[in-house]
Amino acid sequence: MNKYLNKQSLVKDISLNLLAEGKSIRIKAHGYSMYPSIKPGSLVLIEPLIIKGKPVAGEIIAIRRESGLIVHRLSRVIVKNGVMSYVARGDSNAYADNPVKLEKIVGRVIRAETTGENQIFADIRINIRPKYFLNRISVIGLILWGKMKRLIQGRS
Numbered sequence: 786m787n788k789y790l791n792k793q794s795l796v797k798d799i800s801l802n803l804l805a806e807g808k809s810i811r812i813k814a815h816g817y818s819m820y821p822s823i824k825p826g827s828l829v830l831i832e833p834l835i836i837k838g839k840p841v842a843g844e845i846i847a848i849r850r851e852s853g854l855i856v857h858r859l860s861r862v863i864v865k866n867g868v869m870s871y872v873a874r875g876d877s878n879a880y881a882d883n884p885v886k887l888e889k890i891v892g893r894v895i896r897a898e899t900t901g902e903n904q905i906f907a908d909i910r911i912n913i914r915p916k917y918f919l920n921r922i923s924v925i926g927l928i929l930w931g932k933m934k935r936l937i938q939g940r941s
Contacts (some may be wrong), residue, residue: 797853804833804847804891812854814897814926818875819845819856823897823907823916829856831892839887843911845894846873848885856894857882858915876912877920 798848800810809832812822816875822831822845831847831854840846840859847854857873860881864870 793853800854801849801891804831807835809833809835809895810892811898813900814856817884817927818878819858820877820920820924820927822858822876822912823856823894823910826900827896827907828900829848829894829907830896830898831856832895833892834887835892837893840871840890840893841911845909846871846890847892847894849874849889849891854891855882868910873935874915874917876915876917879921879922 789882803810806933810896811828811830814827814829814887815823831857834840842859842861842910844859845856846859854923855877857875859871860874861872863884868886870886871880871890874881897909899907902932
């Protein structure tokens, strides 16, 4: 295993342990799955679920995955045969994530801060009806615009 993966694994383990101990953590957002609510480069403050209890639809939650944490909005709670499952989805994702049990949800986003990399404030309010399609189109446009800018700069 290379050094980068070892460091990434260590940071993931420390973050999960802090949340399990009831401490909040701050991580840097990567990717566009939560655009426009959370932009890449934003610093996201995550508090453990034990502080305010179970998440509700519309909240942005942190889910433990093999690769680390993923931050998506809780879109619905499913109760089947007395068992609760939680379905999350990125605000600009085409599809919802697979349902997870409560044990996989390690926290909720309570704040997102701007950085020098991203000056636009995040909107982490509860939203039970994100505009998934429009958000996805916006992300595609941003990516295409960035590629065009790089092409134009390369010709100059």
